Amino acid sequence: MTEGAVDLLELDREALAALVESINQPAYRSRQIWRQIYERGVLDPLQMTDLPTDLRRQLSQASGGPLDDPVQVQTSADGSTSKALIALSDGELIETVLIRSAPRDTVCISSQAGCAMGCVFCATGLQGLRRQLTVGEILRQAILARAWARDEGRDLTNVVFMGMGEPLANYPRLSEAIARLTDPDGFGLSPRRITVSTVGIATNIRRLAIDHPRVNLAVSLHAPDPQLRRELVPVDGASLDEIIDAVRDHGDATGGRVTFEYVLLDGVNDSRAHARRLADRLRGLRAHVNLIPLNPSPGVVGRRPSRRSVLGFQQALQDRNVPVTIRVEQGSDIAAACGQLRGDRVRRSDTGRSDSG
Numbered sequence: 001m002t003e004g005a006v007d008l009l010e011l012d013r014e015a016l017a018a019l020v021e022s023i024n025q026p027a028y029r030s031r032q033i034w035r036q037i038y039e040r041g042v043l044d045p046l047q048m049t050d051l052p053t054d055l056r057r058q059l060s061q062a063s064g065g066p067l068d069d070p071v072q073v074q075t076s077a078d079g080s081t082s083k084a085l086i087a088l089s090d091g092e093l094i095e096t097v098l099i100r101s102a103p104r105d106t107v108c109i110s111s112q113a114g115c116a117m118g119c120v121f122c123a124t125g126l127q128g129l130r131r132q133l134t135v136g137e138i139l140r141q142a143i144l145a146r147a148w149a150r151d152e153g154r155d156l157t158n159v160v161f162m163g164m165g166e167p168l169a170n171y172p173r174l175s176e177a178i179a180r181l182t183d184p185d186g187f188g189l190s191p192r193r194i195t196v197s198t199v200g201i202a203t204n205i206r207r208l209a210i211d212h213p214r215v216n217l218a219v220s221l222h223a224p225d226p227q228l229r230r231e232l233v234p235v236d237g238a239s240l241d242e243i244i245d246a247v248r249d250h251g252d253a254t255g256g257r258v259t260f261e262y263v264l265l266d267g268v269n270d271s272r273a274h275a276r277r278l279a280d281r282l283r284g285l286r287a288h289v290n291l292i293p294l295n296p297s298p299g300v301v302g303r304r305p306s307r308r309s310v311l312g313f314q315q316a317l318q319d320r321n322v323p324v325t326i327r328v329e330q331g332s333d334i335a336a337a338c339g340q341l342r343g344d345r346v347r348r349s350d351t352g353r354s355d356s357g
């Protein structure tokens with residue numbers, strides 16, 4: 001984007017109205033532009049065909065023209081999953097994944113470039129936090145994925161904030177992005193179709209319940225005991241007890257059910273004893289557990305557990321009446337685990353630099 005240009009996705013309704021006024025256009029033009037962006041997904045002003053040509057040119061100059069296409073797109077052999085590597089204006093790389101699972105088309109969105117949480121089994125955690133994403137950078141991913149789905153004759157049905165980064169560590173921008181995704185005059189998604197996944201930032205779990213009570217909450221727990229949890233998710237944040245308290249408050253405020261994500265690592269957290277302690281910890285919550293057998297990637301800690309131990313873990317939870325599912329794996333042939341594609345790219349360019357220099 002050229003210097004001084006305004007990314008239209010960074011503008012809320014008021015700011016867009018002010019821009020339209022500043023170029024001496026009537027107020028209704030800003031409503032037209034809003035619909036072009038959020039209903040139709042048109043990000044290049046020159047393609048906003050219901051606007052006069054002069055206005056399109058003015059907007060294109062003000063906004064610096066169309067955004068770059070993703071630098072890389074991979075689709076899994078079975079066609080179920082496509083992953084885009086997107087370069088931001090400062091060169092940072094983020095990943096966005098579209099998962100086709102009829103009747104749903106779900107986009108998995110990144111909320112930060114990198115991540116500070118340092119989960120030991122996660123390729124993004126290895127990279128550390130690079131920076132927060134802006135509202136526009138978050139929204140662009142949903143608009144891009146919806147365009148893919150529409151090109152294929154479907155539509156985007158679900159948004160999950162489970163990509164790179166910890167969404168609740170970028171709360172104000174996440175909250176504004178959710179507001180625009182659920183704006184009935186804009187993107188028009190039901191809040192019930194949005195899920196925010198967090199490692200457990202207690203304060204912002206409670207804020208989410210107030211600001212977006214119908215949005216689904218998923219909490220990545222991964223361990224039933226404080227010591228093991230600290231080993232797997234070394235972030236200096238809320239304790240397990242504080243997280244569970246925040247989830248209970250969230251449930252009391254919203255009446256919703258929380259999903260606990262639990263990545264299973266062979267010989268680390270996957271025994272029946274772990275499952276029994278997990279069931280004890282979740283007692284009294286309206287909860288569902290989603291088991292995720294580790295999808296190993298280069299440089300991260302942990303091995304994938306055997307099918308037998310995954311089923312044993314599931315059975316131990318079911319024996320204690322905890323609703324539990326095992327995540328169906330899609331797209332493992334395209335490095336669909338969070339941060340893998342970016343990691344591959346950065347490693348390749350690092351190798352390229354050392355080779356040449």
Ligand code: SF4
Binds near residue numbers: 115117118163165199
């Ligand atoms: S799993 Fe999520 S929270 Fe943990 S390091 Fe990776 S991106 Fe961050």
